[in-house]
Amino acid sequence: MKTPTARIAPLHLSRTLHSSFHANLRVPRASVVSKWLRSRNLTTAPALAQEAVPLRKHLKDEAKRKKAEAKINGVAKKLKTDPRLEKWELAVGIEIHAELNTECKLFSSGPTEGSDGVANSRVAFFDAALPGTQPQFQVATLLPALRAAIALGCEVQRKSGWDRKHYFHWDQPNGYQITQYYEPFAKNGTLTLSASDGVPTSDLNGADSIGIGIKQIQMEQDTAKTTHHPPSTYHIDLNRAGHPLIEVITLPHIHSPQTAAAVVRKIQAILRSVDACVTGMELGGLRADVNVSIRERGTEGTGSSYSGVSGLGQRTEIKNLSSFKAVEDAIVAERDRQIAVLEAEGVIEGETRGWTLGATETTRLRGKEGEVDYRYMPDADLPPLVVGSDLVDHLRVTMPELPDETVDRVERQYGVTLKDAKTMVDLDDGDRLEFLEETVELVLRRSGDQATDQLRVGKLVGNWILHELGGLLATTETSWATMTITPVEVADVLVNLQNKQITARVAKQLLSTLNDTSTSPRPSVDHLIDEGNLRLRPLSDEGYEVLAMQIMDESPDMVAAVREKGQKGKIMWFVGQMVRRGEEGTVEPENAREVLERLLSD
């Protein structure tokens, strides 16, 4: 019982794992390992930094893609390009894992944040599975989980339990994950989606919205993070080990890849809106597994059923998808593979498959016989989780606004279109919306006793933030997150515009200038206006006429086009010329147009 080398247990975990892969055989082995890891629903590399795709862009890209596809197939204007889809019907169920927004881990007082990401710095004894340690359920982690369950319309169970799911992996220090396998804490929810969420019309069947059943939500532990240092060293960071997750499991009520992506997107938006989870899917905070099956329309498939949904085909599972696009593309690939198999009179095997970004096909990871037997067992250390209805009721009445409610409010309150409202809510984690609200308030306050109303200002600000600022960011390839323009500055610009102190052209120019100028410190908007001599110095009617006549004289052809050929549209060319030729900040397009219309009709 005596050993000379007393190693101190706190965790110097840089101890390397010498696995048996040698450098000279790296390539084939690495693939085996990655498959083997994925088969356990784990990643060893940091999540691929995938670009977040905002909804608007997603919808645009989608439309573009469909158009392009239609062209290729020579069946323009027909959305369904694959005639096989007339015959085969898709059914998809999704499992979404999301990190809960909590201060401590699920079963220890280890913090979930801090220490600037120093590896193995946020590790309690239990997180490292030290001998003799036990889990201590942290009640605070329950609150975001309950908010998620309520927001997803689930019935919170009075009593639920904790189970151990066993498998060996170096990111699982205890050799098992504590989850809620037998008795999850929330069941029977519904997610409602409409066309504006990205559900294709073919899925809506003429209805305004569809409901996707949520089978259950369970709480569970996250795993440690592993990084591979080739050829055979792995570093293990236990900071994430034991972080609370929820797993949301939908029923196979989803019938298109687009709707599947919309479901994941919407669940993410809802979880974020109720402050249940912090990071988005693209940051690794959310991961999805999808179950895919097809059946011939009008048949009962292979007669399979899942949680009360019957008449399904044999399903396969695709694990560990970490972006919306991956969800959609993987389902398309798997659907098409299953159709091809069945049309060739083959049989779909119940198996687990993998999909990597950019792939066109899913790949088999393991079949039923290769299933890991998780040996689920109730955790005898943990008493059942009992949630009182009073707590649930309290959370229900104090719930933050859900995304659909926010969209509705933004539409009503700021007079923007449904589409703009939705974009505003979806963009930049709701940051865009906050920017809007702050700017509108500033503009209203600055406008003083002028007869202004929230709807008009809301519409103006909404337009500038979404389209003008959005356009500026797009052309300068700036991200919203790094943009330095403040609501105060936008409000200053818009108040000047509203008060006819500057022209719209100048306003755009100011935003561009602000965007290019460093913030340490940046001159005020009014200073920029004065310095640039940008303030509107309205021309007299005479001045407008002189300028207009001058341009008309120089361009007799254009004058003829308007006067003789009746090409009224050309008037705008003259307006443009006047704005350009007039001194900066002197020509207002509306006035110019008025004068031109008068002169050209003479």
Added chain:
Amino acid sequence: MPSAKEELNGQATSPGALAGKSIALKDNIVTKDSPTTAASKVLSGYESPFDATVVKLLRQHGASISSKTNLDEFGMGSHSQSSNTGPVFSPFSRNGTPLSPGGSSGGSAVAVATGQCWAALGTDTGGSVRLPAAYTGVVGFKPSYGLLSRWGVIQYANSLDTVGVLAQSVKDARQVFRSLNVFDAQDPTSLPASVRQRLGPRRREPGRKRLRIGVPVEYNIDELSSTVRAAYVRTLDALQVAGHTLHPISLPSTRRALSAYYVLAPAEASSNLAKYDGIRYGYRTAGPDASPKRNSPLYAQTRGEGFGDEVKRRILLGAYTLSSEAIDNYFIQAQKVRRLVQQDFDRVFAQSNPLLDASLSTRSGDGGVDIIITPTAPTLPPTVDEVKRQSPVESYMNDVFTVPASLAGLPAVSLPAPLSEQERSSMEESDVTSVGMQFIGQFGDDETVLEAAELVEQLQP
């Protein structure tokens, strides 16, 4: 950590209650200042960064930790012969061969029996404190599940594991027990104050001094040796003479309890021992430890080398009984048997089980018994050579009397009952001089169990 003042029954022990007492610890209880290995190669050299709660409490009460004692690897065994650092021998012998000290807390029992310490802590999962106490002639007390903190106690089967006390007398065992009997927030199975309060006032009706003693008919098995049976009868007779009443009772699930135990304990062990992978601490194989190409599982090498045969046997057994094809027939069935065992006890005890809703009580109408007395083990200790010749299943048979109380979480104490002059004269001088008698009480009625044992202790010649 709640202070000692929070103890129940107003029997708070002041700090210093154990002042100057040397107490040995079974080496599956972690300590900061010395390695803790659970007698396993897989934990060789392991030093815990924290003290177990019971260790902190011992220190708080002034005790000094004298040593860490040997055990069956991870507490899995009935004879303390399966330790990475070699077997434990009883101070007693037969024909020149040492006897089994019992297991798995054999080291703690021997340390007390030989006076190397004043008392010792062991752990009792299916009899691991009571059996060695019986085999070495000391008192071994396993409290109700959930009274003593398991924080820092290396798990074997965590729904059954309890910290127990080995001592020379019931009084000493009680003193250690009371020093440790407090709620510990770090152990999620530690009984909270609200439950402890319910345990306190549930005493026998005032004024009734006579104990109603249950004698389970199912414990009169063929395997019971004549020596043990004789000591059992003497103990019961002495109690009757002293005015207590004997009542035959039936615990019909006893037979199945042992089988259920050997399904449940390994199942939990297979889970609890999954953490020993050689990554964060403990033993690690010298070479690579996974070959996906050869489809050899991760850690197979480290675990294969780090665990002894008995531990491997139980891990495999447990992994099988939890597998999706076997769980219904084994693990689930065993849980049902466990519930039946508990119901058996609830039916015969005068007190209702404080963990159950009183209205659900299935107790029979005859008033029930205060305490059940049985032998601790069916035979005298075998020699270590005999142990070697035993099959694992024969070895498991040793636990037949101790396992039911573990399954039901009940308090139980093993008290040495001296052999008669006549019996001793027919045995070698080096052989044992007593056999163990087991006292089992209703859940939470630990004080009655100790009281009854002390009473018998005083009646003994």
